[in-house]
Amino acid sequence: MPGLFDPIRLGDLSLPTRVVMAPLTRNRAAPRQVPSELAITYYAQRANPATGASLIITEASQISQQGQGYLDTPGIYSDEQVAAWKKVTDAVHAKGGKIVIQLWHVGRISHNSLQPVGEVPVAPSAIPAKTKTYIATGFAPVSAPRALGIGEIPGIVQQYRQAARNALKAGFDGVEVHAANGYLIDQFLRNGTNHRTDAYGGSIENRTRFLNEVMQAVVAEVGAGRTGIRLSPVTPANDASDSNPQPLFNHVADELGKLGLMYVHVIEGATGGTRHIPFDYEALRTRAKAPWMVNNGYDIGLAQQALARGQADLVAFGRPFISNPDLALRLRTGAAFNVLDSKTFYGGGAKGYTDYPALA
Template identity: 50%
Template sequence: MSKLFTPVQIGRYELSNRLVMAPMTRSRASDADGVPFDEVATYYEQRSGAGLIISEGVYPSASGKGYVSTPGIETEAQIAAWKKVTHAVHARGSRIFMQVMHCGRISHPSMQPGNALPVAPSAIKPAGQTWTATGQQDFVTPHELTVAEIKGVVESYRLATRRAIEAGFDGVELHAASGYLPEQFLASGSNRRTDEYGGPIGNRIRFVLEVLQAMVAEAGGGRVGIKISPEMNFNDILDENPQALYWELVEQLNLFDLAYLQMTRQGTPEIDYHALLRSRFKGTYLMGAGLDQAKAETALEAGKADAAVFGELFLANPDLPDRFQRGAPLNTPDRSTYYGGDAKGYVDYPVLQATEAA
């Protein structure tokens, strides 16, 4: 039997297989209040053949929103909507973690409470644009967080963790990749602070460690994971010494007895960060980005990862595990429907049973 279809322990849970559905922003929430649409429950239920589903990025507080029509976990209405999702997934026998995503400076005043500036560790404007209700807008120079405000953001992660567990999620994942707020603190190019949160690596990793400490205090280490993406350099993120940065960060992650470390796309082919960091982390290691069935099986058999994370393949193939087991052809994803819209390209991808019946 392929190792993909053997059980694996992730934190406090034994998963039925090693296929993990990646967190993928789909922008199917009310832009006015961050409440997921009813189709969101169907979307995740359809993909419950995965041993573990990691939800799309969910903002912990309104100031963490960075894209139009993305969901939150701050209000009672949001919690109620997510309860429908977790109930649907659990009814199919799968597990689901919520990815908590604070976008920091990767936002725009039009999406912030009171049209305020987005927040960041330093007042450095990122290059690029973000999607707003009126189309693409240039990023702005963000507000540099005070130490007191940083403590407030850490608290928002703690409360988001509490609300996610209340909504029925099996755990939470800290999104510390893709140039969002945690990585903004990590990277020397976006963090020019001179206090305890800036300067040497030990200071720049402090924010991530404090957030993890808060999340673990609410849920326990066995229900908290983290995602990183060294040198992906997405959203104008750069660091002067990324190997040293992530070497130290991953060593410190071991303090929390986390459910897993998800290491996704890296931007420098000359450095194999999986090889560099996999042995450094003492818990369950999830490998993602660019995998197909053959690559995933090879990595698992070689001990390079404990589970494999699939994104676009799960997006277009709700029954991906079944297709892998049967050697069936895969659906082609429709990129024009990735973000926003209705059921088209979201919950209407065909599954094998329906295809065979037709």
Template identity: 60%
Template sequence: MTSLFDPIRLGDVELSNRVVMAPLTRNRAIHQLPNALHVEYYRQRASAGLIISEGTQICPEGQGYLDTPGIHTPEQVAAWRKVTDAVHAEGGRIAVQLWHVGRISLKAFQPGGQAPVSSTAKPATTKTYATEGFVNVDVPRALRTDEIPGLIQAYVHAARCAIEAGFDAVEVHGANGYLLDQFLRDSVNDRTDAYGGSIENRARLLIEVMTAIAGAIGPGRTGLRLSPVTPSNDIGQDSNPQALFNYVAEQLAPLKLAFLHVVEGATGGPRDVAPFDFEAMRQKFGGSWMVNNGYSREMAMDVIAKGLADTVAFGRAFIGNPDLVQRLRQNSELQESNRATYYGGGAEGYIDYPTLAQSKA
């Protein structure tokens, strides 16, 4: 029987176990650059089979939150190389999450103070994290059709930068109400061009992005995160999420991606927020399937043993437990994380959680 702690190969990447660290935005970059805190934070968690980094913007327009890192300049590549080197020195594997927030942004974060871009000009009723705390996002503008090829190339450029920075893979962020999700769902996408209207049209940008990245760095180093029914960031429910995401899975299948990372239910919230048959979607995809959202040790071990998933991603549990894999393996008690230090700040609540070994010392 397969165990959560057995090794697995995702595409071109060999993992020592099936416990994945999910992407977690922590707002500690300086001038969009990871720093020594990031090096230590990710090094401490290198026992994960795979670390997926915090959301990392693919271009200046992709930023929507204060103090988040990028992966599109030589300086960013050099800074991330220190992180990947540290993880690899501990025997770990790390992917970067390629992020474009779309309309979940502020003019203050955009080049020249321009409006954020999206599939639509409709604003989101939600907040983002800025210097003054959480504030309402600004009104976006709809991307022109002739701007889409440049956007796809920005994703490709960021993916190439990631490989140059030493990442083992990339995960494209197609979830949680950010840019690609804004194109996918008819609750937001009101376009009348080739990227709006039918399911095929709304899925077009995502499929083009994934095809281009897989062609640039190899499908075995390319993954994707989706969240078919999450309401995050005022994304709303698509009129037919099952048909939409089954279609997406079918279109992705021939690419032979390294993995598909699926958030079940509301991201960081209820798993039963809306009806959805994730197993039907998994069958359409046919490749390595990563599950996420509120998994306990028992749930994770059960889903792996039953062959319903290949890997399980844990988020908040990795914040307070850098040695989460060991704690899961031994069925040890998990430490609570300090929510007051989730966003912004320094070492406190970031790199100061003790491991089991340190607690016993």
């Protein structure tokens, strides 16, 4: 069976290893949600496949201003944002790396101050989330949302399509649709957040309709071989819940399996927390019929075990990549990791972002 440092064909991409950098929100975008000059350095530092990631998945990037839920997160909907991202992708490619952008709409996980002209956030149903977000004054409770009208939904699907088109214009090797962690697509999927009675609510088939429309639009725009998706079937992140997630996500995987995707990226257990929440991921993997990327608390031993057992094709590492731009080299050689400074996770400048040292 393959190991972490063996090559893999991933849709339209060929990767020399199976080490992936997971999306990591860092809240350092410039005004107008434009990726900063520091982002060029940050991603380039991690882009050499021999020492860092064979594939980088960017921080989540909103498809519209309405899709923004946190202060200073980048977008992929304006010409200025596209031009700034092009500098990032050029720098990654110069190091021999591959990079895809994660397409994001947060839905109800937002705040009036981040929305166009102070509007309220949108969601499948007008159910406030019991969580906080990050705004100009610090962490604050999210604002109560309004339910999307059925006539608004096609416009959001079109925004995903346009964002995917913009991603290729910006030089990305592909896109990852963010359908995890209690954000808009996940809110449509789960019956804890979707109480609709129209064609987008009620049955599993109806609750998965929005996801299917988004995926079909993105695949039609950039091709299945450049389209991935992220799922988190049982995470409680952002007040997400479903009364019976196994049949729901089995159906999701069945639909995804018809598309021939670049990969399916799954967060096992609770995002950033315990992995040990009962769920049959193997049922999803066999249905999805795509390279299978696993995520959540993986170290070298657990990663190699999952690959050897055929339970994964790639492994995404998150926080270790924050403090170790040369994470793959450290995993391969057993070198110690840099100490992670949690105070610099969100916002700020170079400190805790581009100043972590690589091995000599």
